[in-house]
Amino acid sequence: MNFDSIKLQYEIPANNFTAAGEIVSSMKKVLSHLVINPAVIKRVAIAAYEGEMNAVIHAGGGSVEVTIDPDKITVKIADQGAGIPDLELAMQEGYSTAPEDIKQLGFGAGMGLPNMKENADVLDIDTRVGQGTTVVITVYIR
Amino acid sequence: MYFHSVTLDEEKCRGCTNCIKRCPTEAIRVRKGRARIIDERCIDCGECIRVCPQHAKKAITDPFDAIYTFRYRVAIPAPSFYGQFKPSVSRNRLLNALKRLGFDEVFEVARAAEIVSAATRKLLARPDVKKPLISSACPAVVRLIQVRFPSLIDNLLKLQSPMELAAEIAKSRKAAAGNLSPGEVGVFFITPCAAKVTSIKAPYEKQQSYVDGAISMREIYPRVLETLEKGCEDEDLEQAGYEGIRWADSGGEGLAIGTDRFLAVDGIHNVIAILEEIENERLEDVDFVEALACTGGCLGGPLTVENKYVARTRLKKHIEEAKQKGIPPDRQEKTEEELVWSGNIEYRPVMKLDEDLREAIKKLEALEQINRELPGLDCGACGAPSCRALAEDIVRGMANETDCIFKLRERVRNLAMQMAELEAKMPPVLDRNSNGSSKENVEVEGDEG
Ligand SMILES: Nc1ncnc2c1ncn2[C@@H]1O[C@H](COP(=O)(O)OP(=O)(O)O)[C@@H](O)[C@H]1O
Numbered sequence A: 001m002n003f004d005s006i007k008l009q010y011e012i013p014a015n016n017f018t019a020a021g022e023i024v025s026s027m028k029k030v031l032s033h034l035v036i037n038p039a040v041i042k043r044v045a046i047a048a049y050e051g052e053m054n055a056v057i058h059a060g061g062g063s064v065e066v067t068i069d070p071d072k073i074t075v076k077i078a079d080q081g082a083g084i085p086d087l088e089l090a091m092q093e094g095y096s097t098a099p100e101d102i103k104q105l106g107f108g109a110g111m112g113l114p115n116m117k118e119n120a121d122v123l124d125i126d127t128r129v130g131q132g133t134t135v136v137i138t139v140y141i142r
Numbered sequence B: 001m002y003f004h005s006v007t008l009d010e011e012k013c014r015g016c017t018n019c020i021k022r023c024p025t026e027a028i029r030v031r032k033g034r035a036r037i038i039d040e041r042c043i044d045c046g047e048c049i050r051v052c053p054q055h056a057k058k059a060i061t062d063p064f065d066a067i068y069t070f071r072y073r074v075a076i077p078a079p080s081f082y083g084q085f086k087p088s089v090s091r092n093r094l095l096n097a098l099k100r101l102g103f104d105e106v107f108e109v110a111r112a113a114e115i116v117s118a119a120t121r122k123l124l125a126r127p128d129v130k131k132p133l134i135s136s137a138c139p140a141v142v143r144l145i146q147v148r149f150p151s152l153i154d155n156l157l158k159l160q161s162p163m164e165l166a167a168e169i170a171k172s173r174k175a176a177a178g179n180l181s182p183g184e185v186g187v188f189f190i191t192p193c194a195a196k197v198t199s200i201k202a203p204y205e206k207q208q209s210y211v212d213g214a215i216s217m218r219e220i221y222p223r224v225l226e227t228l229e230k231g232c233e234d235e236d237l238e239q240a241g242y243e244g245i246r247w248a249d250s251g252g253e254g255l256a257i258g259t260d261r262f263l264a265v266d267g268i269h270n271v272i273a274i275l276e277e278i279e280n281e282r283l284e285d286v287d288f289v290e291a292l293a294c295t296g297g298c299l300g301g302p303l304t305v306e307n308k309y310v311a312r313t314r315l316k317k318h319i320e321e322a323k324q325k326g327i328p329p330d331r332q333e334k335t336e337e338e339l340v341w342s343g344n345i346e347y348r349p350v351m352k353l354d355e356d357l358r359e360a361i362k363k364l365e366a367l368e369q370i371n372r373e374l375p376g377l378d379c380g381a382c383g384a385p386s387c388r389a390l391a392e393d394i395v396r397g398m399a400n401e402t403d404c405i406f407k408l409r410e411r412v413r414n415l416a417m418q419m420a421e422l423e424a425k426m427p428p429v430l431d432r433n434s435n436g437s438s439k440e441n442v443e444v445e446g447d448e449g
């Protein structure tokens, strides 16, 4: 086993609007054992939350894998949803295909992906229509 | 190292697991049949004082007689004080009774609260202020932020608390009047909680508190009752308006801000949930957060006497009376600059496994590994609040895997199985019952013969 890095895994259930928050809290709890600048943890938490929420809302759930290395934290969120047909459009602030009932719950403001972009040092999105989406958020510790 | 008002009464503690489960910072372990508080982590919220069925958790306060070490003595009662007494007793009579116990002066913290509210309103109107602004009135919440929500330190309202301001005003007034040196004036806070005591003895925002001591509301209560019975001549001691009095209840500080965009949360576990929301930037529609460690706000403080719901009703009466009286005109206001903390607070990473990141990652991996092997029942029988916390303690070298009763049983079972196996391996000559052969054979032979 490689003791220089550590992996954490979580499942994101479909249609569960509190799951993303719970996963983020337990991630933060784990990260509190390491002396990492709070601002870095906050950025990871915000970006991860948005990504997990997208998996809940747009893709019927998925999974999260967090890797902590001495120089960076990587959050990989993978789903087997419908994929994003036009990624450039999806990245625009305010763009959302969230259904009306979800918007009524206060989600679907179209700020998720832009927020992830803002908080991640590197945001890598691999999406295939009909197959799913994998988002990799990287935040450097230093 | 750290001063804490919350302490353990070793005699009374029976080593049950009630407190370890409720502690919001996982600061308590049971070892050798007694609870142990991890100093570094304790935020003095008093949750353990409330839940301990043996009353083994206590708050250290100053004895009443400590007031006599000063020539001039000022009592500053917390607003929650008013909620502790029968509704027939007016606030002015309460203040007079308090004064008669041995004080030269009484100054209401509620009055100072109004000054803090006015300054907060001004601060909130400034464009450069970080929102939501989080109240710093409850010291347990400030310390919680310091150890668990470091990214919210910037959101804290860095203004003196009403208690500090009340003490400062009382002292500076006396000094201005001359004939007494500052050291001769003793200001005593009548406290509803341990958190305030700690904030006096070990202030986080500056070197030294203006308050000289803290007397428990519980201790002073019977004395005030006694004095009230004797009846006392009334001088007008009421200075605070209803806004300041209302600070005793959850929502009081927020209402005084005069905006709809405030949120009031009480009870330490609810506070944690809200701080999580703020940290994840999911509370955009709120400008001000009033967060109080005790359910019911300071009226629910661990050192109060009256049931918090009853106290709330009583406080309402005082609020109404103060409204009717009208807020007195001679408001001594302070600018927000005058009230700003002289120091700041820093993140205290009390959960860290190691200073060095690489080392910490190794230990974290070990922690996760151990945690995966534990049963995940969070039963508390090992003395740690959860399986995860036990895994953490094991990594820190403070506990063993066999502290888990399930792990212990597993080990015992394995040992037993090994013993059984060994037993089966006994040489046949020593075991008269083994494969039931020799004796039977002899008998059979005998029958035949
Ligand atoms: N994991 C995903 N699977 C499918 N579509 C997605 C996924 N994530 C984002 N999208 C699409 O991108 C759009 C914009 O996403 P986002 O910026 O997070 O806004 P919102 O979630 O509020 O709609 C979504 O409305 C959706 O159409």
Ligand code: SF4
Binding pocket: B045, B046, B137, B138, B139, B140, B141, B192, B193, B194, B195, B196, B292, B293, B294, B297, B298, B299, B300, B301, B302
């Ligand atoms: S809510 Fe009030 S009584 Fe309770 S700990 Fe905070 S300051 Fe003390």
Ligand SMILES: [Mg+2]
Binding pocket: A050, A053, A054, A108, A110, A111, A112, A113
């Ligand atoms: Mg989204």
